[in-house]
Amino acid sequence: MKLRIDQLRAQLQTQLMPVYIVSGDEPFQVAQCGDQIRQYARDSGFGERHVYHVEKGFDWGDFLTTANSLSLFAQKQILELRIPGGKPGSAGSEALLEYISHPSPDNLLLMITDRLDNTVQKSKWFKALEKVGVFIPIWPIESRQLPGWLNQQLKVDGYRATGDALSLIAERVEGNLLAASQELEKLKLLARDKTIDAATVQEAVSDHARYDVYQLLDSALEGNIKQCVRILGILKGEGTEPTIILWALAREIRLLSHLSRQLSRGIARDLAVEQSAKVLGFVPYMLKRRTSLLSQAIRRSSERNLRQMLLYTGKIDRCIKGLEKGNVWDQMLTLTLNLAGLPPIEVIT
Template structure:
């Protein structure tokens, strides 16, 4: 079954079997994954996460899907990566889909090209699971998605204000959502947001974005990366969005290190491939070992779990990505 983003949002609570999310819209991926996690928490469904860095990792995933803890009746396995199961893995996937009706396998992948969507893996998902393409190619789709975000914030925009917002952000949904959040905080008593409200609120807020942070990190410019990070924090950027940008670059670098010939298949834009290759040449591969655990610590600190400071941990991640590690040594 194939669903779009809005259709998928409506079916999260009933999701079982195998779902695959893929695309190049970070806002849609983040929203949908967050909705799944909230749903699992509400339903007391045990959640486990795995990052796929090699085909052999799929064996661990399927072993986990077939084993529940003593305290759980349902399990959600969240998988991130761009490596599909091999022939043996596909057998395990089909077996799981035929015999396990309660658990959920949620696979989150970057944008897939047309040849990838024709592989046996996606054919199996189309026939027996749910395939969600996270795209918003048309203005009507983007406005519909952002209207949902505006509704969450309790604001309404005039029709011409929607057009201005989209043009201002050049179809970048994530940046547009951040602007909606700023407008909501600034004009708390305004019934309908007009262009003048957007302009006055956003004209001084477009200096840096999380995409600028990603570019600085890839270039290994530690000073500029810190400067952009500090600006984002000062301007009210959500820490979760900053983490998403950093974790995306870390994931792509680790995958490219494992698959140096598959940059485009990993979802790296053609004009960005050389930047990722240069970053890999600059970095010590041994530092990769510490990155996944550091990202988990940042995520936990953002959610208020533990006693660590999220901003301090993000500084560690920025330093590590720029090749200037502070406290990145792997711990046992």
């Protein structure tokens, strides 16, 4: 059985299944999901918990021994397998198939993994577990989905928030679900009649948005002008060295310039972009997004404009070193917005 995370509570209230597989790359939601399952299990008499971290050389025999060692008077037990890569290996696959071939009603198997790809989901051990249990794939929450997620978190405890309040919370805690949860708990204490408005949020919620240079690059490649201005301002306020930002921007522009030359030689766009993304060493689950961002940027960037941007990076570098006069941060913003799609820079050489 495959469920969304928002369907889990209702399922647990109906029936506690013998197997739960929680899979995803969003730590807060994965932890929240695991906590719900453990709580319902404890309320159902599963008083013991054994946690196994599956790494290279893991002893699957120990896991099976614990699963099969209940005595007549022993408590029910939660067997929690944490498999970061999501692949138990051949020994693990055999052990899981053996476990599920004669499951005990006194055991509950909770498996927590990173995002599982299609290959794993088609494996024999996974299908066997999913057939008798519940699979909960968890996906990161996008910015546009965050207000809805916040609203749902409040509704669970009988609270509500105005649309403006939800938008303001989402802006302040962007992408940080742990911070969002902490702020909601604080806002519940301040709410009047269990209602949270924008004024309450304005006074109470800190700005938990935290950015790095790579998020700036992603926003620029995506063409998100507003986000570029916001992130660059935060990086400046946090004292990030302009040299670091310039290095990252220049690297991205050189990559796009290289892509532009490949395309002019007749190489297929998708192939050229994917190869370039792989060269930068992105892990598989990030490669798809990176490829998409590069594709967006190269479609709106001419080879001439990219050359002008590279020349402009040299100008900024000279300003940083004191060899030319100019406001480095203003120039950095100009370069970033040009990369994001604003009118081309004209550099006189």
